[in-house]
Amino acid sequence: MTGVRLLTVPTTGPDDTAALDMLAENGSSIDDVLAVVGKTEGNGCVNDFSRTLAAAAWGPRLTDDAITVFSGGTEGVLAPHVNLLVADDSRDPRHDRGLVAAVGTTPVIPLEELGRAGQCEAVRDTVAKLLVDLGIGSDDVHLVLVKCPLLTSTDIAGLRSRGVEPVSDDTYESMARSRAASSLGVAAALGEIDDDTAQAALLGLRQAWSNRASASAGAELDTCHVLVLGESPAASNPLRALHTEMTDAYDLAALQDAAAVVARAGGRIRQLFVKAESDPTGTIRGLRHTMLTDSDINATRHARAAVGALAAAVKGDGAVYVSGGAEHQGRPGGGSVTVVYEVEPPTDTPNPGALR
Template sequence: MTGVRLLTAPTTGPDDISALELLADNGFGTDDVLAVVGKTEGNGCVNDFSRTLASAVWEPHLKEAAVTVFSGGTEGVIAPHVNLLVADDRVDPRHQRGLVAAAGTTPAIPPAELGRVAHMESVRDTVAKLVAELGIADDDVHLVLVKCPLLTSTDIAGLRVMGVEPVSDDTYESMARSRAASSLGIALALDEIDTDTALAALEGRRHAWSNRASASAGAELKSCHVLVVGESDKAANSLRALHTEMKDAYDLDSLLSAAALVSERGGRIRQLFVKAEADPSGTIRNLRHTMLTDSDINATRHARAAVGALVAAIKGDGAVYVSGGAEHQGRPGGGSVTIVYEVDPPRFTPYNTTSEGIAR
């Protein structure tokens, strides 16, 4: 069981690892880091090498079991930053519950399998393994972050030489197919959908999704990096989490409702992990949008900018994790939402009132 702390720090660029100082200031070392989850100021598309640079400078400082998840694209008000998920098994007796996390990687995803059943099953098995390691129920999981590979033009050409048809001959579309397979694997692992539903969804139907899945794709890795975050009665720290979804790109009500619930629980928002996408129907609340037909700016960039403004307003600053491309991560046109928040310890009372009277 691994209780966690969350440390968030702004970055001056993809190569900025000054958050290591924040780590040390809080009494932790690099071996305590389970995952580095960040937003980098690239385009978030196939040739976003800001993700590659961030991974390259961070990974030499981390233990082999740790993972990096860098999402490119800080359009609009989203601020470049990193979130450090740090193992902290210290027990605070004032808390009877706490946030836990586990990280791992799938085996390498061969280009021929990317976006297909084997890819989905590999993520499913890895997520299930991590949930079992944490010893928590599926319902206690609030977020599964996956960083998955994409197909490069070299990958596609190599498959064609071997007589193998890739899942897509478009590198940008391969990102979507990779995110889809990863997200459906998460939904399977958490028992949110059955195998038949997942297989149909993998073929392009958008009738299945998980509100706890967050997947982003990049050229900086060949396997999938996986981070599972949940709550456990066996941990004792001040962090908690909840998950919900945005029904469309300006579903402010869902964000406000989640923030109100955090407040009711006596919590303060520490971070939001949100997926965003251009509604594939081409409309939002019966009005046409042009995100999918803009030849100058990719649709994922539009979506991140729009949703990022809402999410930043809820948190009160721009260091929010908003990732574009939400295939099976929340309903079509919407997106999954996870809020990590901090609560004050309950006030100590020497007696507890029960139905049996006063018990010491």
């Protein structure tokens, strides 16, 4: 079991690691950092080098066991920032539970398995192991964050030279396939779907998802980086979490309902982790949208900007983690939502858990 603290720090660029200077002020060191989860100001697509730059800057400064998750794209009001998940097992007797976290990486994902069963199973098994490490059940989990690989044009050519057909011959679509496989692995690990349903979903079944999964893809890694956040009575800290989902990109009510739960608990929102998706039907509440047919701006960029504005309004600032592409991360057209918040002791409010 690893209790955690959360530091959210604005950045001046993808290579800005100044957030580490705040650790000493909070009684911690680099050795205590479990994960760095950041939003960088690239395009969030296949050639987003801001993610690669951030990973290259942060990786050498962290321990071998720490992970990085960088999501590109800070369109609209979204602010570039990093979230440091810092191990802290100190106990505050005024709290009878607290936020816990565990991180891990899958084995290297073979290119021929990217977006397919092998990747799904690798994520499933890694999440299951992390739950055991934390000593919590699936009902205690509020977020599983995954950073996964994608296929470059070089990867696709290499597969075909070996007589292997890739999951997609489109690099942008390979991001979606990778996110989907990772998210279905999370859903399987948490018992939200069974393995047969996961396999059917890989082949096109849309009605399978986890509202606790958040996956993003990038060219900066060849394994899946996995972060599990949950609550445990074995921890004793002021951080809590809840999860819900947006049913579509207009669903401000879902975020407001979550904020109301936090308010009733006497807490304040520390961070929102939200997935955003351009509805695959091409409509939202009966009205046609053009996000999927815009040849100038990728659909994930549209979705991040739209949903990011709602999330920022609820939190009160733009340093929110909004990631585009929500395949099997919440219902189609919507997206998973996790709220991390802080309560003042004492708290007698029951764990709100899942809202939907």
